[in-house]
Every structure is written in structure tokens, then in C-alpha cells.
Amino acid sequence: MLPGMDCVEAIICPLCGEGLTEEGNSLVCPARHTFDISRSGYVNLLPSTRKLPETVGDSAEMLAARAQFLDAGYFDSLIDHLRGPAHHPGSGYVVDVGSGTGHYLAALGDGSACRFGIDISKTAARMGATRHKDITFLVADVHRGIPLASEGAGLLLDIFSPRNPAEFARVLHPEGTAVVVIPAPDHLAELIERFDLLQVQDDKEDIVLRAFEGHLSPRDREHITFEMTLTGDALRDLVGMGPSARHPSEDRTRALDEASAVTCTASFVVLSFGRARS
Numbered sequence: 001m002l003p004g005m006d007c008v009e010a011i012i013c014p015l016c017g018e019g020l021t022e023e024g025n026s027l028v029c030p031a032r033h034t035f036d037i038s039r040s041g042y043v044n045l046l047p048s049t050r051k052l053p054e055t056v057g058d059s060a061e062m063l064a065a066r067a068q069f070l071d072a073g074y075f076d077s078l079i080d081h082l083r084g085p086a087h088h089p090g091s092g093y094v095v096d097v098g099s100g101t102g103h104y105l106a107a108l109g110d111g112s113a114c115r116f117g118i119d120i121s122k123t124a125a126r127m128g129a130t131r132h133k134d135i136t137f138l139v140a141d142v143h144r145g146i147p148l149a150s151e152g153a154g155l156l157l158d159i160f161s162p163r164n165p166a167e168f169a170r171v172l173h174p175e176g177t178a179v180v181v182i183p184a185p186d187h188l189a190e191l192i193e194r195f196d197l198l199q200v201q202d203d204k205e206d207i208v209l210r211a212f213e214g215h216l217s218p219r220d221r222e223h224i225t226f227e228m229t230l231t232g233d234a235l236r237d238l239v240g241m242g243p244s245a246r247h248p249s250e251d252r253t254r255a256l257d258e259a260s261a262v263t264c265t266a267s268f269v270v271l272s273f274g275r276a277r278s
């Protein structure tokens with residue numbers, strides 16, 4: 001059974017858009033499109049005919065590194081800062097797009113009885129469902145659509161994850177807020193050259209804001225920075241959970257092995273969006 005019977009009402013069939021209901025160990029729509037609830041409790045809503053490229057979604061190794069790094073509390077300052085913008089208005093569900101291990105969803109949005117984590121990675125959904133029994137995790141591709149009811153999201157989170165502004169606008173409740181977190185250009189600046197990491201584009205924020213034009217209106221912007229001192233495992237986890245992990249190199253592995261304590265700056269931009277006011 002999924003957490004919160006009533007929450008199922010917010011889930012829609014990815015094939016026909018009709019509501020799903022829980023029947024035994026499955027979710028079923030009126031056209032009898034059927035999606036099994038996995039043993040760990042997540043539901044895979046990706047069309048079964050669709051073979052995804054290996055590089056889509058985070059790998060099991062990246063997710064394990066992310067879980068260890070976040071559990072150790074290194075990004076807790078980000079969560080503390082998000083408590084303001086990520087305020088739930090009291091009505092509607094909470095959805096985290098690209099929810100990963102479910103770490104942020106578990107810490108934020110507990111003002112709602114229904115919380116949904118959406119991720120394209122089955123490993124992420126399994127991890128989330130195993131760790132957070134009171135949250136519903138769905139496997140879906142945000143670029144194809146969010147399998148949730150229109151105008152139902154009191155709070156939408158997107159933390160370092162792909163965005164679909166048209167879908168964000170469709171699911172957002174009229175009073176709801178979409179909170180998008182992106183790395184700032186100086187994120188981990190001290191580590192980029194030393195460990196040959198990918199750098200955040202200078203115009204990333206402009207690109208994101210432009211993508212939302214015509215869909216949702218920007219309401220607020222905050223720049224958050226804090227210092228972290230990382231040793232051994234934490235440094236390897238930080239590198240292992242990020243985009244550079246997809247481009248491993250022997251030089252980087254050696255540099256990480258040789259590094260003692262490293263102090264670096266986390267730097268993020270938090271963008272809040274709402275519906276256009278008429």
C-alpha cells in the first residue's frame with residue numbers, strides 16, 4: 001500500500017492523464033493502464049517500452065555517495081535556508097522533482113499530508129521509498145511530464161535537477177510556490193582546478209529564468225554561501241555525487257587520495273516562482 005490512501009488521488013496515468021486508484025499491489029486508471037507498486041513501495045510510471053540511455057538519471061554509485069554526503073549534514077545549511085522559501089501554504093501536495101534519495105523532501109514540506117518524490121532513476125525511487133515510508137516515490141521523466149494532478153502542488157521543489165517549466169506551471173496550485181535551487185558559478189571554486197571538476201556555466205541563472213518566461217513568474221531570489229571543511233570520504237562523496245563523476249580520471253582519483261582536509265565554498269542560487277498575478 002502507498003503511504004496515505006488519499007494521496008493516490010493526486011497521481012495521474014502517464015499514458016492517458018486520468019486519475020489512478022489503488023487496486024491490490026497496483027495503480028490502475030479507468031482505461032486499465034496498470035502500474036505495479038514495487039516491494040519497497042515506489043511506483044514506476046515510465047512506459048515499459050521506453051529504453052532509457054545509461055546516462056539518464058543518477059547511477060547507484062552517485063546516489064550512494066549523495067546519501068552519505070547529505071546524511072553527514074554537509075548541506076544542512078542549505079536546508080535551513082530553504083525553510084523560508086519552501087514554505088507550504090497549507091493546501092495541496094508537495095512534489096520534489098529529481099528527488100534523489102528524498103533527503104530534502106523528508107526535511108521540507110512536512111506541512112502537507114501528501115509528499116511525492118519524482119525521479120527517473122529506479123534506484124533513487126527505491127532508496128527514497130526504503131528510507132522515507134511516509135513519502136510516495138514515483139519513477140517518471142520530468143521532460144515527458146509530471147504524473148500528478150493539475151493545480152495541486154502547494155510546494156514544488158527542484159534542487160539541482162532537470163526542470164520542465166510548462167509542467168511546473170500546470171501542476172502548481174494557484175497559491176503555490178516552485179522553489180528551484182541551482183549551483184552558482186563560484187560553487188566549489190577551490191576544487192574545480194585541483195580535482196578537474198566541471199564548472200557551473202556563468203549564465204546558468206539567466207538560462208533558467210528565461211526558460212520559465214511565459215510559464216511562471218519569478219517571486220524571489222536568494223544567494224546562499226557557506227564554507228565546508230572536507231576530509232577523505234566526504235570529499236570523495238562530494239565529487240562522486242556530482243556531474244564530474246560521469247567523467248572519471250586516474251589523475252582525479254590520485255589527487256583525491258592524496259588530499260588532506262580541504263576547505264571549500266558551497267554557493268547556490270534559490271529562485272522562487274509563482275503563478276503570474278493578473
Ligand SMILES: C[S@@+](CC[C@H](N)C(=O)[O-])C[C@H]1O[C@@H](n2cnc3c(N)ncnc32)[C@H](O)[C@@H]1O
Pocket residue numbers: 056057058066097098099100101103104118119120121124140141142143158159160161162
Ligand atoms: C543532481 S541530482 C539531485 C538530487 C536531489 N535533488 C538532491 O539534491 O539530493 C539530480 C536528480 O535528478 C534525477 N533526474 C535526472 N534526469 C531526470 C529526468 N529527466 N526526470 C526526472 N528525474 C531526473 C537524477 O536521477 C537525480 O536523482
